[in-house]
Amino acid sequence: MTATTPHPLAPELRLVSARDLVWLIGSLLLVIAPHALRAPWWLTLLTLCLFTWRFYYALNRAPLPSRWLVLGVALVAMLGVWIEYRTLFGRQPGIVLLSLFAGLKLLETRSHRDAAVAAFLGYFLIITNFLYTQSMPTAALMGVALFAITTTLIGFSAPQRAPRANARTAALLLAHAAPAALVLFLLFPRVQGPLWGLPQDAYTGMTGLSETMSPGNLSSLAQSDAIAFRAEFEAELPPPVLRYWRGPVLWDFDGRTWSIGPGYLVRFEPPRGGRATYRYAVVLEPHNRHWLFALETAASVPERARMRFDGQLISLAPVRARMRYEVVSVVAPEAEEEHISTLRRALRVPPGFNPRAVALAAQWRAAAAPDDQVLLRAIDFFRAGGYAYTLEPPLLGAHSVDEFLFSTKAGFCEHFASAFTFLMRAAGIPARVVTGYQGGELNPIDRVFTVRQSEAHAWSEVYLRGRGWVRVDPTGLAVPGRIESGLARSVPAGEPLPLLMQQRLEWLRGMRYQWEALAHKWNLLVLGYNPERQRDLMSFVGMRDADWRNLTAVLFSVLGVLTLLLLAWSLGRLARPDPVQRAWSAFTRKLAERGVARAPHEGPRDYATRAARALPAAAWSILRIGALYIGLRYGRRSGARELARLRRRVRELRLV
Amino acid sequence: MIGAFLDRRPRLANWVYGFTPPERGTVVLVHRRVYIVPARLGWLFGATLVILLIGSINYALSLGFALTFLLAGMGLAGMVHTARNLARLAVSAGRAEPVFAGESAQFRLHLDGRSGFDRPAILARHIGSGAQLVVDLPAGGGAEVVLAVPARRRGWLPLGRVMLETRFPLGLFRSWSYVEPDARCLVYPRPERSPLPPSIAETAAGALRSPVPGNDDFAGLRGYQLSDSPRHVAWKAVARSDDMLTKQFTGEAAAELWLDWRLLAPGLGLESRLSRFAGWVLAAERSGAQYGLRLPGLEIAAGRGESHRGACLQALALYEGTP
Numbered sequence: 006m007t008a009t010t011p012h013p014l015a016p017e018l019r020l021v022s023a024r025d026l027v028w029l030i031g032s033l034l035l036v037i038a039p040h041a042l043r044a045p046w047w048l049t050l051l052t053l054c055l056f057t058w059r060f061y062y063a064l065n066r067a068p069l070p071s072r073w074l075v076l077g078v079a080l081v082a083m084l085g086v087w088i089e090y091r092t093l094f095g096r097q098p099g100i101v102l103l104s105l106f107a108g109l110k111l112l113e114t115r116s117h118r119d120a121a122v123a124a125f126l127g128y129f130l131i132i133t134n135f136l137y138t139q140s141m142p143t144a145a146l147m148g149v150a151l152f153a154i155t156t157t158l159i160g161f162s163a164p165q166r167a168p169r170a171n172a173r174t175a176a177l178l179l180a181h182a183a184p185a186a187l188v189l190f191l192l193f194p195r196v197q198g199p200l201w202g203l204p205q206d207a208y209t210g211m212t213g214l215s216e217t218m219s220p221g222n223l224s225s226l227a228q229s230d231a232i233a234f235r236a237e238f239e240a241e242l243p244p245p246v247l248r249y250w251r252g253p254v255l256w257d258f259d260g261r262t263w264s265i266g267p268g269y270l271v272r273f274e275p276p277r278g279g280r281a282t283y284r285y286a287v288v289l290e291p292h293n294r295h296w297l298f299a300l301e302t303a304a305s306v307p308e309r310a311r312m313r314f315d316g317q318l319i320s321l322a323p324v325r326a327r328m329r330y331e332v333v334s335v336v337a338p339e340a341e342e343e344h345i346s347t348l349r350r351a352l353r354v355p356p357g358f359n360p361r362a363v364a365l366a367a368q369w370r371a372a373a374a375p376d377d378q379v380l381l382r383a384i385d386f387f388r389a390g391g392y393a394y395t396l397e398p399p400l401l402g403a404h405s406v407d408e409f410l411f412s413t414k415a416g417f418c419e420h421f422a423s424a425f426t427f428l429m430r431a432a433g434i435p436a437r438v439v440t441g442y443q444g445g446e447l448n449p450i451d452r453v454f455t456v457r458q459s460e461a462h463a464w465s466e467v468y469l470r471g472r473g474w475v476r477v478d479p480t481g482l483a484v485p486g487r488i489e490s491g492l493a494r495s496v497p498a499g500e501p502l503p504l505l506m507q508q509r510l511e512w513l514r515g516m517r518y519q520w521e522a523l524a525h526k527w528n529l530l531v532l533g534y535n536p537e538r539q540r541d542l543m544s545f546v547g548m549r550d551a552d553w554r555n556l557t558a559v560l561f562s563v564l565g566v567l568t569l570l571l572l573a574w575s576l577g578r579l580a581r582p583d584p585v586q587r588a589w590s591a592f593t594r595k596l597a598e599r600g601v602a603r604a605p606h607e608g609p610r611d612y613a614t615r616a617a618r619a620l621p622a623a624a625w626s627i628l629r630i631g632a633l634y635i636g637l638r639y640g641r642r643s644g645a646r647e648l649a650r651l652r653r654r655v656r657e658l659r660l661v
Numbered sequence: 662m663i664g665a666f667l668d669r670r671p672r673l674a675n676w677v678y679g680f681t682p683p684e685r686g687t688v689v690l691v692h693r694r695v696y697i698v699p700a701r702l703g704w705l706f707g708a709t710l711v712i713l714l715i716g717s718i719n720y721a722l723s724l725g726f727a728l729t730f731l732l733a734g735m736g737l738a739g740m741v742h743t744a745r746n747l748a749r750l751a752v753s754a755g756r757a758e759p760v761f762a763g764e765s766a767q768f769r770l771h772l773d774g775r776s777g778f779d780r781p782a783i784l785a786r787h788i789g790s791g792a793q794l795v796v797d798l799p800a801g802g803g804a805e806v807v808l809a810v811p812a813r814r815r816g817w818l819p820l821g822r823v824m825l826e827t828r829f830p831l832g833l834f835r836s837w838s839y840v841e842p843d844a845r846c847l848v849y850p851r852p853e854r855s856p857l858p859p860s861i862a863e864t865a866a867g868a869l870r871s872p873v874p875g876n877d878d879f880a881g882l883r884g885y886q887l888s889d890s891p892r893h894v895a896w897k898a899v900a901r902s903d904d905m906l907t908k909q910f911t912g913e914a915a916a917e918l919w920l921d922w923r924l925l926a927p928g929l930g931l932e933s934r935l936s937r938f939a940g941w942v943l944a945a946e947r948s949g950a951q952y953g954l955r956l957p958g959l960e961i962a963a964g965r966g967e968s969h970r971g972a973c974l975q976a977l978a979l980y981e982g983t984p
Binding site for chain 2: 013118175177179183189195567576605637
C-alpha cells in the first residue's frame with residue numbers, strides 16, 4: 006500500500022520563505038546590474054519595482070497578486086519595450102524583456118519549484134551579459150552571480166541550514182565542477198556558429214573604420230580608447246615612420262564623402278624586392294566588416310582571406326569575433342604596373358566642387374610638366390601652409406576642400422588626406438585615399454603591440470609612372486610630430502584626448518600595461534578558443550584530424566573517469582572514521598586489553614562507569630574521557646580544543 | 662512509478678533491493694543500496710543547459726561555453742553529492758514503547774552520519790503508513806527520527822520498510838534507499854471502558870465465592886479513583902479541601918480481583934473479550950487492587966504495579982485464543 010501523504014521534499018509543495026527570496030532577488034540583481042547600464046532607465050526602474058513588490062509580499066505574508074494583474078503588468082511591460090525599441094525581437098529588447106520576466110516570475114513564485122525556475126532563469130541571464138562583453142571584470146562579476154544563484158538553489162533544498170554552510174557547499178560544488186568544466190571546454194566538439202540568423206542588432210556597438218570617410222568621422226573615432234587590434238612581432242618592431250596599418254582604400258569622391266566603391270578580388274602574387282621583412286600575428290577586435298589590417302605592404306594573405314585589387318586584405322566572413330591571423334609585410338617592394346581603367350578611376354573628381362582647389366592644381370600643372378614636380382609643389386604647399394592639427398575641426402560647407410585649404414586651415418587627418426588627394430586628381434595625377442591606423446604602442450610587459458581606435462588615420466597614395474603607388478601622408482607633411490610622436494603630442498594642449506593617452510598619467514599607464522597584457526592572454530586563451538584552436542590542441546596531443554566522434558569518445562571517457570574520482574573521493578571521506586570516533590576506538594581498545602571490553606549494547610556512559618569501577622586507579626581519567634566523548638558526540642560541544650583534549654587524554658591514559 | 666510497483670511486490674523488491682528484511686542491528690547504507698535518478702527539476706536544469714549551449718554556439722560565446730560547462734559539471738558533482746548525502750548512513754532502530762490498538766506506535770530510528778560532513782534534509786518515510794519526517798544530521802553526529810505508525814490491530818507490529826530520501830544539495834537529483842530494520846512494537850488490545858466486575862475472592866478450590874467487602878477497619882485516605890464506590894468517599898475531607906479522597910480499609914487491600922473469561926457473556930467474540938479485558942486491567946490497576954488474569958490456557962497470578970499491568974496487557978495482546 007502506498008500512502009498518499011504529501012511529499013515533504015517535493016519542491017512544488019514547499020513554500021518559499023523570505024530568506025529564500027532575499028537570496029533569489031539579490032543574486033538576480035547581480036546578474037541584471039550590468040544590463041541596467043544599457044537599458045532605458047524606466048525599464049530598469051520597472052524591473053526593480055517588480056522585485057520590491059514581491060519582497061513586500063514576502064515580508065507581509067500577503068497572498069500574491071492575481072494572475073490577471075501579473076498578466077496585465079506583463080502586457081504593459083511589453084508595450085513599453087515596443088515603444089522604446091519598436092520591436093520585441095532583437096538583442097537589447099529581448100534581454101530587457103527577459104529581466105522583466107524574471108521580476109514577473111517572482112511575482113507568481115509561491116513554491117520552491119517556481120523559485121528554482123527563477124534561479125535557472127538567472128543562470129540564463131548570465132549568458133546574456135556575455136553578448137555585450139566577455140572581459141575579465143564581467144567574467145568575475147558573473148562568477149560571483151553564479152556562486153550566489155547556486156547558494157540560493159542549495160538554500161531551497163536545505164531551508165534549516167545556515168546560509169554560510171550553504172555557501173560553503175556551493176563553493177565545494179563549483180570546485181568539484183571545475184575539472185569537468187575544463188574538460189568539456191577543451192574537448193566538447195565545437196561548431197562554428199551561428200546556427201541560424203541572428204537578430205539585426207546582434208553586432209551593433211562595434212567601433213572601427215567605415216566604408217566611407219567624410220569630414221569629422223575619423224576625428225570622432227579618434228576619441229575612443231578602444232583597442233582596434235594587437236600585433237605580436239616575431240623579431241624587432243618597425244620604426245614609427247613605417248607603422249602604417251593599411252585598411253579600406255577609398256576611391257570615389259562625391260564632393261564631400263569618400264567611399265570604397267566597387268572592387269574585385271585578385272589572385273595574390275607576393276611582391277618582389279623590398280627593404281625589410283616583418284612577420285607578425287594580428288589579433289583583430291571584431292568590427293563587423295570584412296577588412297583586415299596589415300603593415301604596408303602585405304606580402305602574404307592570411308587563411309580564409311583574399312586580396313582586393315587595391316591591396317586591401319579582405320576576410321571571407323565579416324569579423325564578428327576576435328580574429329587572429331598571421332601576415333608577412335615588406336617595406337617598399339618593387340613597383341607594379343596598374344591597369345589603365347583603374348588609373349582613370351583614380352583621376353575622377355566631381356564637377357562643380359572646390360573651384361579654388363581646382364584652379365590651384367591647374368596652376369601647378371601649368372608650371373611643371375612631370376608628375377613628380379607637381380607632387381613636390383603640392384608637398385611644399387602643405388609644409389608651408391601653416392595648417393593646424395586638431396581633434397575638433399571646424400564645420401565645413403559644400404566646398405569642403407576649398408574651405409579647409411584656404412579659410413579654416415585646421416583639421417584632422419581626413420581633411421588633409423581628402424584635400425591632398427583631390428588636389429592630385431585635379432592636377433591629373435592618379436590618387437586615392439587609404440584609411441587605417443598609424444602608430445601603436447608596445448606593451449613592455451608582454452611585448453605586444455597595441456593599436457587603438459584613437460590611432461585611426463587617413464593618408465594618400467599617388468601613382469607615379471615607374472614608381473607605382475607611392476604613399477604621401479599630408480598630415481605628416483603639415484604636422485610632422487603626428488607620425489613620430491603620436492596623436493597626443495601633436496594636438497594642442499587642452500583638447501579632449503582619451504584618458505589613457507594623456508601624458509600626465511604615467512603611473513596609470515604602468516598599471517594599464519599590466520592589465521592589458523593580462524587581458525590579451527585572456528582573449529587568446531579563453532575567448533579565442535574556437536574550433537580551429539581545438540583542432541590545434543588535438544593534433545598537439547597526437548590526435549590528427551579529430552572529428553566530433555573522436556572528440557565525443559575522448560570527452561566521455563575523461564568525464565567518466567572524473568566522476569569516478571569524485572565518487573571515490575566522497576566514499577573515501579565516508580570510509581575514514583571521524584577523529585572523535587578514532588579517539589574513542591583507541592580508548593576502547595586500551596580498556597579491552599585490560600579485560601574491560603565494551604558490550605555492543607553498552608552506551609558510552611554505562612561503559613565508562615563500568616570501566617572506572619573495574620580499574621579504580623584510572624577511574625578519574627576514564628570518566629573524564631567518557632564525558633568528553635559524550636559531549637563531542639551527542640552534546641552541543643564541538644571544536645578543535647575539545648577534540649584535542651580527548652585525544653591527549655586517550656593517549657596519556659595509563660592502565661597498570 | 663517503479664517504486665510503487667515494487668512496493669506491491671515485496672519478494673521482487675527484496676531481490677531488486679538486495680536485502681531480505683528484517684535486518685538486525687545497525688544497517689549501513691552501502692552505496693549498492695543507494696539509488697539515484699534525476700528529479701523533475703533536474704530535467705528542467707538539463708533543458709536550461711541545452712538552451713545555454715545552443716546560445717553559446719550561435720553567438721560564439723566562449724564564456725557562454727564556460728558557463729554551460731561549469732553548470733554541467735556542477736550537475737555532475739551535485740549527483741555525487743546527493744548520493745553521498747545518504748551513502749554509508751547507519752540506521753538503527755530503537756525501542757518502541759507498547760501502545761494500544763487505535764493509537765500510533767512511535768518507532769524510533771537513529772540515523773548516524775558517521776562522517777566528517779553534515780547531511781542536511783534527509784527524509785525518512787514509512788512506506789506502509791506514509792508517516793514521515795525530515796531531519797538534518799550534523800557533521801559527525803546523528804539524529805533520531807520518530808515515525809508515528811498507526812497501530813490498528815493488537816499483537817506485534819513490525820516496522821516494515823522505511824525509505825530514506827534526499828535531494829540535497831541542488832534538488833536536481835533524488836537519491837533514496839530502503840531499510841527494514843528489525844523493529845517491532847507491541848500493540849495491546851483496544852481497551853473498552855466498562856465497569857470492573859465485582860471483586861472476587863479466590864478459594865483454594867477455585868470456586869466462586871460471594872464477594873467479601875473489605876470495609877472492616879479504616880486504614881487511611883487515598884486519592885479518589887473513578888472506580889471507587891461513592892460510599893467510600895471521605896466526604897468530610899473533601900469538604901475541607903478540593904481533592905476527592907477515598908477512605909481505605911484494610912480488608913480491601915487483601916481482596917484479589919480476578920478477571921475471568923467466564924465473567925463475560927458467552928456470545929462475545931475473541932477481540933471484544935480481549936478489549937473488555939484490557940479495559941478491566943486498566944481499571945483494576947487504577948483502583949489499586951491486586952488483580953489476576955484467567956483466560957483459557959493462560960493464567961497470570963494476581964499482582965499490581967506497572968510491570969504487572971504490562972505483563973497482563975502483553976498476554977492479552979499476544980493471546981491466540983483456544984484452539
